[in-house]
Amino acid sequence: MSRSARIRLFWAAAVVFAVVYGFACTGLPHFGTAVHPYATRAVAASLRQRTANVVSSVNFDQRALDTLGEESILFASVLGTIVLLRHARDERVGRPRAGRVLPSTRLLGLVMVPLTLLTGVYIVAHGQLSPGGGFQGGVILATGLHMAYVAADYRVLKRIRPLAVLDASDAFGAGAFAALGLAGLIAGGAYLQNVLPLGTFGQLSSGGLVPLLNAAVGVEVGSGVIVLLASFLDQAVEVRPAQNPGSGGGT
Amino acid sequence: MVRTADLLPLAVAVPLLGAVALVVVGRWLPRPAIDALVTVWAVLEAGCLAWLWLRTGDGHSVSWLGGWSPVRGESVGIVLVGDRIGVGLALLTAALVLAVVVYSWRYFDEPPVAHAGTFPALLLLFEAGMVGFALTGDLFDAFVFFELMGAVAYALTGYRIEDPRPVQGALVFGVVNSLGAYCSLLGIGLVYARTGELGFAQIGVQLARHRADTLLSVAFVLVITGLLVKAAVVPLHFWLPDAHSVAPTPVCMLFSGVMVELAVYGVARVYWVVFSGPHGIAQPHLRAVLVAAGVLTALVGAVMCWQQRHLKRLLAFSTIGHVGLFLTGAALLTSASTAGTALYVAAHAGVKAALFATTGVLLDRHGSVDEHGLYRRGRDLPLVGALFALGGLGLAGLPPFGTALGKAVTEHAGEEQFPWLPAVFVFVSALTGGAVLRAAARIFAGAGPRPRERYAGPETTGSGEEPEIRDPQRRIPTPMLAVPTVLLAASLALGLLPGPGVALARAARQFTDRTAYTAAVLGHPATPASPMPDVGWSAEGVLLALASTALAVLFAAAAVWGPALRSPLAGRAAALCEGVGRRVVVPLRRLHSGHLGDYVAWLAVGVAVLLVAMSV
Amino acid sequence: MTILPFLTAGWIFLAGVYGMVTSRDIVHAVGCLAVAQSSTYVLLLTVGYRRGGIAPYFTDTPLRTRTVDPVVQALALTDVVVGATVTALLLALAIQIRKRHGTVDPDALTGLKG
Numbered sequence: 003m004s005r006s007a008r009i010r011l012f013w014a015a016a017v018v019f020a021v022v023y024g025f026a027c028t029g030l031p032h033f034g035t036a037v038h039p040y041a042t043r044a045v046a047a048s049l050r051q052r053t054a055n056v057v058s059s060v061n062f063d064q065r066a067l068d069t070l071g072e073e074s075i076l077f078a079s080v081l082g083t084i085v086l087l088r089h090a091r092d093e094r095v096g097r098p099r100a101g102r103v104l105p106s107t108r109l110l111g112l113v114m115v116p117l118t119l120l121t122g123v124y125i126v127a128h129g130q131l132s133p134g135g136g137f138q139g140g141v142i143l144a145t146g147l148h149m150a151y152v153a154a155d156y157r158v159l160k161r162i163r164p165l166a167v168l169d170a171s172d173a174f175g176a177g178a179f180a181a182l183g184l185a186g187l188i189a190g191g192a193y194l195q196n197v198l199p200l201g202t203f204g205q206l207s208s209g210g211l212v213p214l215l216n217a218a219v220g221v222e223v224g225s226g227v228i229v230l231l232a233s234f235l236d237q238a239v240e241v242r243p244a245q246n247p248g249s250g251g252g253t
Numbered sequence: 254m255v256r257t258a259d260l261l262p263l264a265v266a267v268p269l270l271g272a273v274a275l276v277v278v279g280r281w282l283p284r285p286a287i288d289a290l291v292t293v294w295a296v297l298e299a300g301c302l303a304w305l306w307l308r309t310g311d312g313h314s315v316s317w318l319g320g321w322s323p324v325r326g327e328s329v330g331i332v333l334v335g336d337r338i339g340v341g342l343a344l345l346t347a348a349l350v351l352a353v354v355v356y357s358w359r360y361f362d363e364p365p366v367a368h369a370g371t372f373p374a375l376l377l378l379f380e381a382g383m384v385g386f387a388l389t390g391d392l393f394d395a396f397v398f399f400e401l402m403g404a405v406a407y408a409l410t411g412y413r414i415e416d417p418r419p420v421q422g423a424l425v426f427g428v429v430n431s432l433g434a435y436c437s438l439l440g441i442g443l444v445y446a447r448t449g450e451l452g453f454a455q456i457g458v459q460l461a462r463h464r465a466d467t468l469l470s471v472a473f474v475l476v477i478t479g480l481l482v483k484a485a486v487v488p489l490h491f492w493l494p495d496a497h498s499v500a501p502t503p504v505c506m507l508f509s510g511v512m513v514e515l516a517v518y519g520v521a522r523v524y525w526v527v528f529s530g531p532h533g534i535a536q537p538h539l540r541a542v543l544v545a546a547g548v549l550t551a552l553v554g555a556v557m558c559w560q561q562r563h564l565k566r567l568l569a570f571s572t573i574g575h576v577g578l579f580l581t582g583a584a585l586l587t588s589a590s591t592a593g594t595a596l597y598v599a600a601h602a603g604v605k606a607a608l609f610a611t612t613g614v615l616l617d618r619h620g621s622v623d624e625h626g627l628y629r630r631g632r633d634l635p636l637v638g639a640l641f642a643l644g645g646l647g648l649a650g651l652p653p654f655g656t657a658l659g660k661a662v663t664e665h666a667g668e669e670q671f672p673w674l675p676a677v678f679v680f681v682s683a684l685t686g687g688a689v690l691r692a693a694a695r696i697f698a699g700a701g702p703r704p705r706e707r708y709a710g711p712e713t714t715g716s717g718e719e720p721e722i723r724d725p726q727r728r729i730p731t732p733m734l735a736v737p738t739v740l741l742a743a744s745l746a747l748g749l750l751p752g753p754g755v756a757l758a759r760a761a762r763q764f765t766d767r768t769a770y771t772a773a774v775l776g777h778p779a780t781p782a783s784p785m786p787d788v789g790w791s792a793e794g795v796l797l798a799l800a801s802t803a804l805a806v807l808f809a810a811a812a813v814w815g816p817a818l819r820s821p822l823a824g825r826a827a828a829l830c831e832g833v834g835r836r837v838v839v840p841l842r843r844l845h846s847g848h849l850g851d852y853v854a855w856l857a858v859g860v861a862v863l864l865v866a867m868s869v
Numbered sequence: 870m871t872i873l874p875f876l877t878a879g880w881i882f883l884a885g886v887y888g889m890v891t892s893r894d895i896v897h898a899v900g901c902l903a904v905a906q907s908s909t910y911v912l913l914l915t916v917g918y919r920r921g922g923i924a925p926y927f928t929d930t931p932l933r934t935r936t937v938d939p940v941v942q943a944l945a946l947t948d949v950v951v952g953a954t955v956t957a958l959l960l961a962l963a964i965q966i967r968k969r970h971g972t973v974d975p976d977a978l979t980g981l982k983g
Contacts, residue, residue, distance in 0.1 A: 003846060005891075005976075008854045012890045015857035016883050022471055022864040027875040029468030030446050034871075034920035039449040040329065041917065041938035045925065047321075047329045048939070049932060056925035056936065060943035064329040067262075067318045071385060071397035072947045074269055075404050078378045079954035081276065081371050082408025086961040088368075090415050090968075131928050137950060166367070170277055177273030180266045186320065193262030195320040204928060230957055237964055393944055400951045404958060411962050417969035418980045424895060424962040425981075428902055431955050432886070435906045438948065439882065442912040445941070446875075495981045560983070711983035847981040849898055853889040 052200040053209040054131045061135070062215040066194040069215070070179055073222055077176040080226045087233040094242045101155035111153020118146030126220035130209035136216040140223025147228060156239050165232055168225040175222025182214055258316040260305040261333040261388055264343060267298050268381040272374040279370020288358045291373035295354045298380065299347040306340045311759050311780075313773035314340075315390075326775050332452055334390035334774060337760030338595060342511070342518055343387040345599055348743075349510050349606055350380045352736050356610055357503045359730040372412070379405040379507065383515055390774055392441050392476070392527070393451045395519065396434065399479065402512065403430050410500040421847070422499035429492040429852050433482030436860060440475025443468060444527075453526040454774040457767060461530040470867040473528050478860055480523070483516035485573050486580060487550040488855040494557070495847060497569030498713065502613030505565060509572040509609060510602035514579060517598075521583040521591070526770050534867070536586055540670075542866045543584030548677055551577025553841070555684040559808075560838060562704075563713045564612045564622040564692060568605065571648060571685035575601055578681060581674070582663040589786035592761035593662030596747060596754060596788065600655025603744030604647035607737035608689065611641045614733050615696070623714050624692045629699035637729075638697025640737045645693055647744055649686020649805035650798045652790070655747025656682070658754065660801075661794025666786075679801040686801070687808030694813045701813035711842050754788040761786055878912035881905070895966060895973040899959045906952045910945050917941030 003011075031037065048059035061069050089095060122143035129135030151159040186195030194211075201208035255263070271294035279287055305314065314335035317323070321330025335343075354376065382401035389395045407430075411423030445451060447468060448459035460469065478489075485493040493513070497505050520543075528534045554573030561567035575597075582594030614637050616622050619630055631638055650657040660678055667674040694700040747753050763769060766781040773779070815823060844851075885905025892898035917938030923930060925939035967973050970980070 003844070003848070003851045003854075005850075008850055008890055011854045012857055012887060015854070015861035016887070018861035018865060019857065019883065020879065022467065022861075022868055023879045024872075024876055025868075026443070026468040026471035027872040027879075029466050030443070030872065030875055030916075032871045033874050033915065034918050036919055036935075037449065038917065038919060038938045038940075039327070040445075040451065040940050041449075041919075041936075043327060043329050044940050045936060048925075049927065054927045056927070056939035057942045057946065060329075060939055061946060063319060064321060065331055065394075065940075065943060067265075067331045067333075067389075068394055068397050068943075068947050070265075070269070071382075071394065071401055072950045074378060074381060075397070075401045075951055076954050077272070078375065078401065078405045078408065079958050081368075081375055081378070082404065082958050083961045084368055085371055085375070085408055086411050086414060086420075086958070086965060088414070092415070132926060133924070137946065166280075169368075173273045173276040177270055177277075180269045180273070183262070183266060187259055187262075192317060192320040193259065193266065194318050233961070234957075234964075393947075397947060397951070400955070404951075404955055407955075407958050407962070411965065414965050414969070417966075420962050420965040420969055421978050421980050424959060424966060427955065427959045427962065428889070428898060431902055431959075432889070432905060435882075435902075435909050438909040439878070439912055442878075442909060442916055442941075445913075446916040451940075498981065713981055713983050842983045845983055847979060849895070849975040849978075850890045850892060853886060857886055857890070 051196060051209065052203040053212050054204050055129065055133065055135070058129050058135050058212055058216065059209070062212045063196050063209070066183070066215065069219070070183065070194070073176050073179050073219055076223065076226050077172065080172055080230050083230050083233045087237055089241060095240050096242045098156040098160075098239045100157065103154060107153050111149050115146060115149050115153070118149060119143060122146055122224065126216055127206065127213070129216035130212040131204065131206070136219025137223050140220045141227055143220070143224035144227035144231065148231060151235070156235065163228060163232065165229060168228050172222055172225040172229055175218050175225065178218035179215060179222070182211060182218060185211070257305065257308040257314050260301055260308070261314055261316040261335050262318060264298065264301050264305060264388065265333075265381055265385045267301055268294070268377040268384065271298070272377040272381070275370040275374040275377065279374070280367060282369070284369070287370050287373060291354050291377065292351075294377060295347070295351040299344070299351050302340060302344040302347045302384070305335055306337070306344050309335050309337070309340055311337065311763060312778060313770065315773055323775055326458075328452070331394050332390040332774055333388045334770070335388055336763050336770070337756060338518070338764040339387050339522070341595065341599070341757070341760060342515060343384040345602055346380060346383045346387065346511050349507055349602060350376060352606060352740060353503045353506050355732045356506070356613070356736040358732050375405050375409055379409065383512065386515055387518065390454065391452050392444065392456065392523075396438055396441060399437070399483070399519070400434055403427070403434060406508065406512065409504045410496050412501050412504070416499070419499040422495040425847070425849055425852060426492045426496035428849060429856060430482055432853065432856060433479040433489065436475050437477075437479030440472045440478070443472040443475065447472070452774065453523070454771040457527045457530050457771060460528065461532055463532060465532050465534070467868050469528075470534065471864060473534055474860065474863045474867050476523060477520050478863070480516040480519040481859070482856065484513055484520065484576055484580060485550070486546050486577070487553045489859045490550065490553070490573050491845060491852040491855060493573060494566050494569040494845065497572065498563055498566035502565070502609055502616060505568070505609045506606040509568065510606040513572060513576050514598045514602070517576060517579045517583055520580070521764070525765055525767055529767050538867070540584055540586050542863070544581050544671065547577045547581030547584055549577070550580060551575070551677060551681045553577075555681040556838060557841065557845070558685045559688045560842060561688070562624040564615070564624060565609070566713055567624070567688055567692065568608055568612065571688065572605060574681045574685045578660070578663070578678060581667070585663070585667045585670070586765070587666050587786070588761040588765045588783060590663050590666035591764055592758045592786050592788045593659050593666055595659075595757045595761060596655055597659025597663060599753070600647070600659055600744045600747045603740040603747070604644050604654070604656055607640060607740040607744070608644040608648070610733065610737040610740070611637050611644065614729055617729070617733070624695060625704040626714070627696045628703055629696075631696040632699055634697065636734060638693060640734070640741065641697065642690060642693040643741055644737070645686050645689030645805070646802060647741065648682065648689055649802045650682045651802040652795050652798045653745065653748040655744050657798035658748040658790060658794070661791065661798055662788050664797060665791065665794060675797055679797055679804065683801045683804035683808060686805035687812075690805055690809035691812045694809055702817050705816070711845070751789070758786050758788040874915040875912065878908045878915065881911055882908035893974050893976065895963045895975060896960065898975065899956060899963060902959070903952060903956055906948070909948055913941040913945045913948070
């Protein structure tokens with residue numbers, strides 16, 4: 003199909019979509035309506051479970067299976083990226099070159115790396131209380147480590163990034179979530195049931211299973227994202243192209 | 254003692270834990286130990302689901318995750334629901350994963366260095382996604398498992414990164430399917446805005462309190478868009494042949510055997526539980542639209558299948574053809590058609606997986622899946638040839654294959670409203686089966702003259718494939734022959750044994766009963782009241798099945814020996830075929846351009862057409 | 870105009886699809902897919918808005934305060950993770966396409982057709 007034909011086809015479809023979708027929106031409840039039955043129940047359930055952060059309560063207690071699925075997607079994507087960005091048989095691997103970094107940048111990195119990692123841990127640990135949680139904190143942990151790349155060079159990053167361990171801890175985090183769910187079954191309840199003592203509302207130890215699941219997700223996301231980025235950085239920094247790229251195309 | 258309800262979440266958790274175990278211990282274990290571990294895990298999962306199937310019986314198994322059972326009909330949790338159709342599909346998935354795991358015992362000699370165990374781990378994650386999707390009773394949760402299924406599938410499709418085609422096919426697959434899934438999510442957002450609920454049953458209850466309007470139809474269309482993309486319904490199907498022709502053979506067995514069919518199941522489930530209530534989507538309207546889509550898909554798939562010489566692409570298009578028939582069967586919206594379709598899906602899974610498995614042997618031996626290039630080269634593989642031809646006959650619907658029984662029951666169910674429907678079923682199964690028989694005759698028997706290489710239109714040949722195993726000198730591994738044999742035998746058993754038919758008849762009655770599902774979820778089970786459909790052989794069904802088989806053999810013979818005939822009649826027939834081909838088939842083939850932008854534009858068109866068809 | 874926020878979601882979606890249809894670069898197309906996906910965040914969060922509601926956290930607010938819908942926020946969070954990971958996979962494929970085909974222009978990828 004030619005480019006102009008394709009675009010015309012799209013516009014025809016887009017106009018229809020816009021008209022019908024717009025018309026459908028007139029049937030929606032008013033923007034900002036007070037009627038949210040599920041939300042009302044979720045807030046009440048969250049308070050009963052002594053979890054101050056309702057979103058965390060929904061994600062890790064009331065609808066924990068969604069999060070289990072989501073973490074499995076992350077786990078699968080990390081595995082998939084490792085597979086897709088593995089070294090092909092015809093590729094050579096070079097040594098990364100040392101980078102030149104200003105001393106002030108290096109100093110800033112030296113201060114910021116531990117600070118960022120600490121922030122990450124804080125956000126994971128307070129997931130049941132304040133905005134944040136395992137995923138957000140995990141991403142901060144992973145990116146914090148990469149400040150070493152910005153502030154020093156790739157060789158430093160490689161030294162402080164034990165990929166074999168992180169691989170295993172990524173799997174461990176994903177497995178811990180699925181396994182923690184079994185606690186409910188063992189205690190005679192349902193899978194992923196919040197069977198731990200709920201603690202005091204507003205305290206770090208509140209929420210029962212929620213902080214533990216948050217920690218599992220934090221470990222998984224933190225290590226998973228590092229492994230994921232490692233695959234990409236590896237391609238950018240270390241892998242030299244094959245001798246004759248672009249051999250494919252026609253059949 | 255494990256409660257029946259607890260088997261539902263376990264069926265999701267077991268493969269997830271298996272994947273974790275494989276990744277963690279995989280790097281220290283030798284290859285045979287990894288294969289043994291994943292086989293044990295696949296058996297465990299199949300056993301878990303078989304047990305669930307037995308214990309659920311004709312009722313519903315309901316598990317509220319996290320113990321959030323409904324209070325006064327309201328809950329904040331997610332529910333997993335097992336009924337015969339859902340658990341049956343999960344069981345089919347598990348059986349097929351087990352077959353694939355055994356088939357690939359000697360497969361992929363080079364997994365990523367230092368990451369041994371990744372391929373089987375991805376298979377188990379794929380299984381978790383499919384089983385979760387089959388068992389969930391929550392709309393958003395279904396989206397999550399759907400995406401899990403998708404993400405793993407994209408990675409598996411692009412597994413052979415040394416070859417340029419897999420990475421392209423995987424990207425197209427990923428982009429088009431993700432876009433479809435986001436359409437579904439938009440639909441879920443609209444449904445949530447109206448009802449404030451996410452469970453299938455709860456949404457259904459709330460929707461029954463509103464009158465039907467444009468919002469309802471738009472939400473329905475958007476929700477099923479992602480599923481229709483995955484089910485490869487024309488014109489949302491373009492990704493499928495590209496992905497199936499490049500994915501590793503064991504992965505194709507899962508894609509064609511069960512992943513695509515799961516999407517049809519999703520459409521039917523969402524319709525029956527969520528949108529079929531009072532003030533819901535009107536049955537006659539939906540039936541007309543989806544039967545039209547199904548028939549179009551079946552015809553396009555069959556015609557394109559006949560045109561292929563790349564064997565995996567040929568099988569991929571035959572999947573499109575059959576999925577069109579499945580969608581038609583499900584869209585007839587009766588319990589008899591549902592029962593027939595369920596049987597058809599199960600039997601087709603065995604046949605199609607066996608066909609891919611034997612194609613894998615050819616790829617292993619000869620490094621090619623090109624029908625023309627392999628001409629006469631398969632004569633040293635008589636057993637493989639027999640299995641391949643038997644698969645072709647199964648696809649065409651030779652009695653007593655389960656495919657023939659399922660087809661017959663579905664045809665019979667649709668005859669009353671659409672008298673021409675059996676003709677479509679016969680034509681599509683004959684053409685797809687005939688294409689396989691044609692390839693079998695040329696490759697394994699060396700029949701007919703050498704195929705001519707004169708086609709000038711767009712084509713994917715299938716020569717010069719990277720062999721998936723790097724040791725062509727060794728004997729064919731036993732599992733690579735045993736697995737297709739067992740799969741074909743299972744497909745035969747589905748047609749011969751009366752047990753599965755009766756079970757699926759009950760299953761279909763239960764599946765099409767919205768009140769029974771809702772009642773079971775909300776904690777007061779009820780038995781379905783509608784009459785049981787009749788699932789068994791009939792004289793008419795056997796005749797139609799024999800007709801489609803004979804037609805398939807005729808098609809194959811005409812293609813193989815036709816060019817050698819010198820009579821004027823044959824000349825005129827060939828000229829007629831050529832004329833039709835130039836006007837209809839070549840433009841159709843040109844639409845399958847492999848271009849990402851084209852496919853996305855077609856997706857937009859498909860959604861627009863559905864929106865108009867369902868809103869008027 | 871109380872439906873304007875909902876229409877925004879549709880607009881963003883169409884913009885993303887337009888980008889994918891006209892794209893001359895796979896990486897750009899994957900970016901446009903992310904744009905199309907962000908329409909789902911917008912729709913979910915708009916649906917969950919409650920006039921005068923605060924963020925659904927009770928760390929230092931009285932328990933009876935009216936909040937916006939926490940469920941859609943949880944869904945959006947899940948959705949973000951799904952989107953991010955799928956994007957990573959697709960970009961990994963884009964890297965391999967560049968290596969194997971020597972181009973990232975969809976017009977030049979002609980390995981699969983017919």
